[in-house]
Amino acid sequence: MANLSNEILYAALNELSVGIIIIDEQQQVVFFNQWLSDHSGLYLTQQEGKPLANVFPQYLSSRLSTACESALALGLPARLSNTFNPTPLPLYKKNFIGDDKHLVQQQISVKKIAIDSSMPLCQIVIDNVTHMVKKEQTLLKLADENKNQRQKAEAANKSKSQFLANMSHEIRTPINGVLGMLTLLNDTQLSQTQRHFSKLATVSAETLLHLINDILDFSKIEAGKLDIENVAFNLGDCIDESVQTMAIKAQMKDIEVIVDSTSLVNESVIGDPSRLKQITSNLLSNAIKFTDKGEICIKIKTTEIDAKHLKLLVNVSDTGIGIPQQKCSALFDAFTQVDASTTREYGGTGLGLTIVRQLCQLMGGDIDVKSQLGQGSQFIFHIVLEKDKHITPPLKTFNEKPVLVVDPNINNGEMVRRQLQLWGLDAELCNAKATKKSLFNKIENNHFSVILVDAHIDSFLLENLFTSLVKANKSPLDKTQVILLTTMDNDDAKKNTLLTSLSTKKNVHTLTKPIVTKSLHRELTVTFSSENRQAELTHAVKRFESQTLVENENEHVKILLVEDNRINQEVALGLLRKMGYRADVAKNGIHALELLEKSQLSKPYQLVLMDCQMPEMDGYQATVAIRSDDKYQLSKQISIIAMTANTMKGDQEKCLAAGMNDYLAKPINPSLLAEKIAFWLAQ
Amino acid sequence: MQDNLTPLEIDALTEIFNIGIGRAANSLNQMVSQTVDLTIPEIEILPNKEAKQKLDFNEEMEISAVTQRFSGDFQGQALLMFSKENGLQLVSLLLGNKIPIEDLSELEQDSLVEIGNVILNACFGTVINFLQSSISIEMPEFIQGKINNIFTYSSDNDWSLYIKVKFSLPSQQIAGHISFIMDITSLEVFQESVRKFVFGITHKASS
Numbered sequence: 001m002a003n004l005s006n007e008i009l010y011a012a013l014n015e016l017s018v019g020i021i022i023i024d025e026q027q028q029v030v031f032f033n034q035w036l037s038d039h040s041g042l043y044l045t046q047q048e049g050k051p052l053a054n055v056f057p058q059y060l061s062s063r064l065s066t067a068c069e070s071a072l073a074l075g076l077p078a079r080l081s082n083t084f085n086p087t088p089l090p091l092y093k094k095n096f097i098g099d100d101k102h103l104v105q106q107q108i109s110v111k112k113i114a115i116d117s118s119m120p121l122c123q124i125v126i127d128n129v130t131h132m133v134k135k136e137q138t139l140l141k142l143a144d145e146n147k148n149q150r151q152k153a154e155a156a157n158k159s160k161s162q163f164l165a166n167m168s169h170e171i172r173t174p175i176n177g178v179l180g181m182l183t184l185l186n187d188t189q190l191s192q193t194q195r196h197f198s199k200l201a202t203v204s205a206e207t208l209l210h211l212i213n214d215i216l217d218f219s220k221i222e223a224g225k226l227d228i229e230n231v232a233f234n235l236g237d238c239i240d241e242s243v244q245t246m247a248i249k250a251q252m253k254d255i256e257v258i259v260d261s262t263s264l265v266n267e268s269v270i271g272d273p274s275r276l277k278q279i280t281s282n283l284l285s286n287a288i289k290f291t292d293k294g295e296i297c298i299k300i301k302t303t304e305i306d307a308k309h310l311k312l313l314v315n316v317s318d319t320g321i322g323i324p325q326q327k328c329s330a331l332f333d334a335f336t337q338v339d340a341s342t343t344r345e346y347g348g349t350g351l352g353l354t355i356v357r358q359l360c361q362l363m364g365g366d367i368d369v370k371s372q373l374g375q376g377s378q379f380i381f382h383i384v385l386e387k388d389k390h391i392t393p394p395l396k397t398f399n400e401k402p403v404l405v406v407d408p409n410i411n412n413g414e415m416v417r418r419q420l421q422l423w424g425l426d427a428e429l430c431n432a433k434a435t436k437k438s439l440f441n442k443i444e445n446n447h448f449s450v451i452l453v454d455a456h457i458d459s460f461l462l463e464n465l466f467t468s469l470v471k472a473n474k475s476p477l478d479k480t481q482v483i484l485l486t487t488m489d490n491d492d493a494k495k496n497t498l499l500t501s502l503s504t505k506k507n508v509h510t511l512t513k514p515i516v517t518k519s520l521h522r523e524l525t526v527t528f529s530s531e532n533r534q535a536e537l538t539h540a541v542k543r544f545e546s547q548t549l550v551e552n553e554n555e556h557v558k559i560l561l562v563e564d565n566r567i568n569q570e571v572a573l574g575l576l577r578k579m580g581y582r583a584d585v586a587k588n589g590i591h592a593l594e595l596l597e598k599s600q601l602s603k604p605y606q607l608v609l610m611d612c613q614m615p616e617m618d619g620y621q622a623t624v625a626i627r628s629d630d631k632y633q634l635s636k637q638i639s640i641i642a643m644t645a646n647t648m649k650g651d652q653e654k655c656l657a658a659g660m661n662d663y664l665a666k667p668i669n670p671s672l673l674a675e676k677i678a679f680w681l682a683q
Numbered sequence: 684m685q686d687n688l689t690p691l692e693i694d695a696l697t698e699i700f701n702i703g704i705g706r707a708a709n710s711l712n713q714m715v716s717q718t719v720d721l722t723i724p725e726i727e728i729l730p731n732k733e734a735k736q737k738l739d740f741n742e743e744m745e746i747s748a749v750t751q752r753f754s755g756d757f758q759g760q761a762l763l764m765f766s767k768e769n770g771l772q773l774v775s776l777l778l779g780n781k782i783p784i785e786d787l788s789e790l791e792q793d794s795l796v797e798i799g800n801v802i803l804n805a806c807f808g809t810v811i812n813f814l815q816s817s818i819s820i821e822m823p824e825f826i827q828g829k830i831n832n833i834f835t836y837s838s839d840n841d842w843s844l845y846i847k848v849k850f851s852l853p854s855q856q857i858a859g860h861i862s863f864i865m866d867i868t869s870l871e872v873f874q875e876s877v878r879k880f881v882f883g884i885t886h887k888a889s890s
Contacts, residue, residue, distance in 0.1 A: 063713065074811050076804045077751075077822045081793040083778060084714045107793060109822060129790070136788050 019091065019126035025072055025119055027052050027065070036126070039104055040090065041097035056089050064088045064124070067110040071122045080108040082129050089126065105130040157222070164219035168212050173565070175212065176667040178205045180571030183670065187578065209667070214351040221358045228362050232388045233273040235312065236261055239300055240516035242277040246284040247514045251487040255288065256295035257514040260415045262422060263301040266310055268388035275359050276383070280314065282352045283379050287318035290377070294319025297411060302385075310385045311365075317378040323371040331369055332357040356381070395521045397424035398528065401449040405429045406439065406465070407485070408457055416452060416515060423521070443468040448480050450527055452511075455486045459498050466502070481527045484510045557681060559583040560605045562592040562622065563643070564614040572609065572643070572668065579674050583609070589617025593625055593632070600634040607680055610660060612644040612651075619644070620658040627659040639680035643668060688728060688874055695881045697726045700846060703809030707802045714797075715777040720851040721802070727845045728874070731834075731864055734843035738860050740766060740830050747771075747787070748826045748833050749799025753807065755818030756876070757869030760836055761806065763799040763848070764860045767827070770795055773850060773857050787827075796825045802848065806861065814876040842870040 014034035022031040028051050053060040067078035087103045096102035107127040182202045220226040247257045287296045299315040332353050360367045364384035371377035403425045407413030413429045420427035511523045561583045563569045576583050586592035612619040626632045641662045642655040652663045708721040747770035749763045800823040844863040
């Protein structure tokens, strides 16, 4: 320390790369270093002894001067951050003195210098943080830009999906027109060639509608507009329905469809049945599309998650062409099929599985695939459902009775056997192929109360089976009942004659495949008591009679059709004509109200078919007027059925809220239209 | 400790610290565009261990703190602490940031140090002005970490003058905690000066 002269200290202070100012109690400059000279353009020799406020006018009553005052008076040190005080002193980048664009960004510390002997001094240390400020500003700008870009991209994607949704919706309207006209065209006198062309046109239009529906769904999901419903429904029925609608296609290709719901515990659930159907139908249609021989098996299972929720697990497996393992993961991406050539051979949008996965995820689950080329595929999906408080009672069990199942398909036979055992029946399975002899022996030596036989076994075997039965049933009272399991589609004429002759026998019943739990149970119940069967037959006849009666009366019914689109008018009128109804047409809501008012005095309308979107006055407004305006007093209670291409969720509620009684989605399904008209006319 | 401060003495202490903190609020209002109001709802003298528990920070929480050491008539460490979230909130509110920040940048850390410095200085100023104590104070520093990192330089045998600070901004209220941590000897000196001060004013009032 002894060697440390003032000269050395001065030199060291001047070499520092921070600014240092020392002031005395009167805030007069005692010292500032070279750095400060460099950045202020001032020289110590000229400024020494001057009050700091004279050197830097900005200093006067600034936060810096307050800080210096408390440092001098109370010894309180202070830190002046750059964010709150960017440039307290006029300091500039070297060589740019006086240029406000090159002000030095500062960070300042103020501290009393504690030396016992002398008067108190205060030291101001200035850090140059210009670089740091620049760096942080750049980072901030980058982060901002990044965020903006992301928001832009999201918005663009959303508006794209919105556009797709809107457009698909618009496209549906003309396709509905095309389909409707084709339906009418097919009912006219057509030559063979014309009929062929018209059929091809129908298929194309249906495919187009299907594609548009897929795109609509897909874009709705993308745009976050697809809502999942929460209604109570029966799980088993829901799956059975979707299987049955798809099964005809499978049976046309001679593929067995097996539904195994033996592990289904809770049937009453709350969820979205139509979306669940959409998933299973989609998977089934894929399975059928890609399978040429063998079987498709649907296994359903529920497990409890907690007191309120269930997990539904569905496994759809096929014996089709399979998928190469490395392609499995890309399967659920939009617009992918396994390869371009497959697309050509098998068709489809490539959106189906994407929609399926998104639907599963929307319902709290997911989907997975297991497959190998040539080994068939397995699609396994699960969703979360709520338990319904109202529990459907389980199907009644039967008293233990011996039942024989004869089915060449082991899987199907096994499933039926397990189901029968669940209902308390003593069921035995016999593989029809391998053991003819033992089969006949078995039948002759046992008293089976019911035999379930697949009608697909060869005719010889079938005939022999009945012969053995005759041998076994020694007394006529003790007759074994036979249930023939038939397919919906049967083009084998010879077999058909045999089946027809068999089914006229009193102890023979038929059950259409695929076997679903409910119908199997119903058939067994009927089989166990032949009286029931009789009753059902008479009931069916009665129903038929009443139906024909109504059709003759149709001509006197007055219907008002409110529809602005010419083509749709034609379609609806054509359909109504086919059912034997006549209808007047109103081209918008105002026109409809006029007609209604006029007709009140003579012969009022009994039913209104109401389009929703129309110019001048739409269907909702017209309905509200009919229900509330006294002018239409006599028509106030008239049944109004909405017909609209709007199939978004909530449309139905909107129609009902406006006061309409029912709702039909376009394209109009002729049988549904007939059903609804008949129902509302009967009210 | 035999000689705890009486409730009257604690009241007086709270009163003078509120005057000091009011000055800090003035300085803050000059610095930032927001109006900030500062109040001290409670002051307590208690063992450091209990003071630590009072902070309602659990062991895993990230804490942002500004600290200044002091020496002289009594010595120790002053801490102003926020939960990390509250610290971030305070800085972004005072800086008028629209977008919430996830982490303090170096410059923003420095602004929290300045805020802390203003507040702690106000407390020190109070002690020096009213209690006539002679202490010298070090530059403020920033610490971020779990509660044990914050209290590295104090022991459970120390005592704490615990002050709760409420920042009232137009849109929000944010709580901060101040702890003056001293050893027992320093605390006794401190309490003695408080007693003298209170005696001084009651004596003046009665005479």
